[in-house]
Amino acid sequence: MSEQGKSRNERRNEQGRTRNRGTSGGPRQYSASAPSQRRRSADPSRLAAFETLTAVSRDDAYANLVLPGRIAAHRLDKRDAGFATELTYGALRGQGFYDAVLATCVDRPLDQLDRPVLDALRLGAHQLLGMRVPSHAALDSTVSLVRDQIGAGPSGLVNAVLRKVTAQDREAWLDQLAPVDEQTGAASDAALAIRHSHPQWIIRALRQSLANHGRPSEGRTAELEALLDADNAAPVVNLVALPGLGDLQPVLEAGAEPGPLAPGSALYRDGDAGRLPGVKEGTIRVQDVGSQLTARALAAVPVGRAAPGVREASGDLHAPERWLDLCAGPGGKAALLAALAREQGATLLANEPAEHRARLVENALAAVPGGASVADAADAADSTNTWSIRCGDGRDLGTEQPEAFDRILVDAPCTGLGALRRRPESRWRRQPSDLGPLTELQRQLLDSAVEALKPGGVLGYVTCSPHPAETVFQVQDVLKRHPGLELLDTTGYLTTVAPALKDAGSEPTERSADSGANSGSSSGTSSGTDATGNTSQLWPHLHATDAMFMALFRKVES
Numbered sequence: 001m002s003e004q005g006k007s008r009n010e011r012r013n014e015q016g017r018t019r020n021r022g023t024s025g026g027p028r029q030y031s032a033s034a035p036s037q038r039r040r041s042a043d044p045s046r047l048a049a050f051e052t053l054t055a056v057s058r059d060d061a062y063a064n065l066v067l068p069g070r071i072a073a074h075r076l077d078k079r080d081a082g083f084a085t086e087l088t089y090g091a092l093r094g095q096g097f098y099d100a101v102l103a104t105c106v107d108r109p110l111d112q113l114d115r116p117v118l119d120a121l122r123l124g125a126h127q128l129l130g131m132r133v134p135s136h137a138a139l140d141s142t143v144s145l146v147r148d149q150i151g152a153g154p155s156g157l158v159n160a161v162l163r164k165v166t167a168q169d170r171e172a173w174l175d176q177l178a179p180v181d182e183q184t185g186a187a188s189d190a191a192l193a194i195r196h197s198h199p200q201w202i203i204r205a206l207r208q209s210l211a212n213h214g215r216p217s218e219g220r221t222a223e224l225e226a227l228l229d230a231d232n233a234a235p236v237v238n239l240v241a242l243p244g245l246g247d248l249q250p251v252l253e254a255g256a257e258p259g260p261l262a263p264g265s266a267l268y269r270d271g272d273a274g275r276l277p278g279v280k281e282g283t284i285r286v287q288d289v290g291s292q293l294t295a296r297a298l299a300a301v302p303v304g305r306a307a308p309g310v311r312e313a314s315g316d317l318h319a320p321e322r323w324l325d326l327c328a329g330p331g332g333k334a335a336l337l338a339a340l341a342r343e344q345g346a347t348l349l350a351n352e353p354a355e356h357r358a359r360l361v362e363n364a365l366a367a368v369p370g371g372a373s374v375a376d377a378a379d380a381a382d383s384t385n386t387w388s389i390r391c392g393d394g395r396d397l398g399t400e401q402p403e404a405f406d407r408i409l410v411d412a413p414c415t416g417l418g419a420l421r422r423r424p425e426s427r428w429r430r431q432p433s434d435l436g437p438l439t440e441l442q443r444q445l446l447d448s449a450v451e452a453l454k455p456g457g458v459l460g461y462v463t464c465s466p467h468p469a470e471t472v473f474q475v476q477d478v479l480k481r482h483p484g485l486e487l488l489d490t491t492g493y494l495t496t497v498a499p500a501l502k503d504a505g506s507e508p509t510e511r512s513a514d515s516g517a518n519s520g521s522s523s524g525t526s527s528g529t530d531a532t533g534n535t536s537q538l539w540p541h542l543h544a545t546d547a548m549f550m551a552l553f554r555k556v557e558s
């Protein structure tokens with residue numbers, strides 16, 4: 001019999017965990033320490049959350065990919081699906097705080113607990129300290145879940161631990177575990193890590209990021225806390241209508257609101273966006289507004305203006321512009337770029353080395369007519385297709401196709417520290433040691449892109465991380481390595497496509513970056529720095545987007 005085909009009891013028995021049944025085979029007997037006997041089985045929304053958490057901790061799965069399947073499998077209605085989502089994401093985001101609480105309530109180090117038991121404790125702690133679930137319901141339901149899914153023994157432990165958790169409310173736990181200085185209100189990084197449930201190294205990195213991206217030093221801690229809070233808030237679903245293909249009107253009629261920042265965008269707060277008209281067809285896409293803006297800004301920069309005597313981008317006026325998305329998977333920006341390319345009479349090559357992600361790019365692009373699939377390698381080489389896909393290492397493209405493209409997007413693999421609100425588990429997975437290999441890869445991809453860019457062509461470097469090593473320092477370095485590259489007024493182009501960024505009073509510019517990294521005011525940083533050149537950093541707490549970074553460059557000379 002397959003593992004899946006076995007009943008829960010059989011599996012549990014194989015693991016040596018048995019229910020505390022009466023010898024007669026009659027109804028179960030519960031020990032004196034067992035909690036309420038009212039509920040015997042796990043309720044489906046908590047079960048969906050538990051299954052997601054165990055997949056995350058056991059298989060390194062991504063919660064946002066697993067949870068929809070569990071919601072569907074348990075046939076949760078909209079309300080229960082909302083509960084399961086809040087429970088799952090809240091328990092994952094809040095893990096730093098909940099583990100600090102649990103560590104004081106468990107008689108051994110948390111890493112000595114069975115993973116599923118710890119997952120269940122986190123779910124219980126989130127219900128008790130982060131949701132408005134009455135204590136008795138949180139306790140009863142979590143213990144029932146553990147009894148049903150893990151066994152009677154662990155359910156006793158979970159009952160005892162969660163009872164200790166209920167001894168204080170959230171504020172009292174925070175005061176005990178993460179005190180702030182009574183006079184100044186200041187908290188150490190260790191206290192901030194518990195209060196805002198982020199690893200300390202990420203807290204330090206984000207503080208450094210605010211400084212390096214020119215945010216005011218006055219009120220830095222308050223701004224850092226606002227950023228950390230924004231990471232912990234459930235993001236509103238952002239939608240984009242593919243230009244020339246998607247119709248936003250039916251989506252607005254179905255309850256979405258017009259997006260305040262990006263053209264052709266909407267916000268949806270009412271549950272499963274998959275049911276909105278156009279989403280299944282792919283002409284309406286779920287995409288963070290920051291991502292939308294970077295793709296639109298790249299498409300908005302005029303190409304040309306190479307140095308005198310140098311052949312310009314699209315020198316042949318009749319040749320369609322060639323665009324390249326060097327790191328395209330899973331295809332969010334590629335879809336928007338392909339639709340924009342189609343409108344502007346250009347073609348797009350979307351490159352992605354991971355085969356399964358190249359397939360995702362293909363799916364994302366399917367709504368844009370005139371493309372060539374991954375399988376159709378011969379067609380893919382035909383640059384007259386509106387879009388085509390290359391499945392390969394972007395670092396090779398520069399030598400394979402030198403000076404071939406008018407516009408290139410390098411949406412580089414990065415730590416993702418700017419998208420923590422969307423990927424609730426990622427803050428616990430990422431390590432400072434990830435930074436070295438990622439920045440080296442970013443550097444190599446940038447070099448390849450510069451080689452693949454035509455003189456006069458435009459390069460957009462984007463990360464969903466504000467970390468200085470992945471952003472402003474990369475910009476400084478690429479300008480040093482490539483004197484023929486000029487930094488453009490990135491903020492100017494972003495505000496051209498999104499004028500509301502100006503009105504927000506928080507233009508994402510780096511002009512006054514106190515790192516002096518690459519701003520126009522720090523002329524001389526690189527021989528390639530334009531007098532008005534700057535980079536842009538969007539922020540969740542200011543712009544309600546992911547913390548997307550963008551730098552736009554032009555290749556003035558080869």
Ligand SMILES: C[S@@+](CC[C@H](N)C(=O)[O-])C[C@H]1O[C@@H](n2cnc3c(N)ncnc32)[C@H](O)[C@@H]1O
Pocket residue numbers: 291326327328329330331332333334351352353354357392393394395411412413414445
């Ligand atoms: C930040 S994601 C890109 C997101 C994508 N642009 C979107 O909007 O959906 C970075 C991508 O780069 C890919 N990647 C990793 N190594 C690469 C390489 N050597 N060349 C090109 N792409 C690479 C990753 O597989 C990943 O899909």
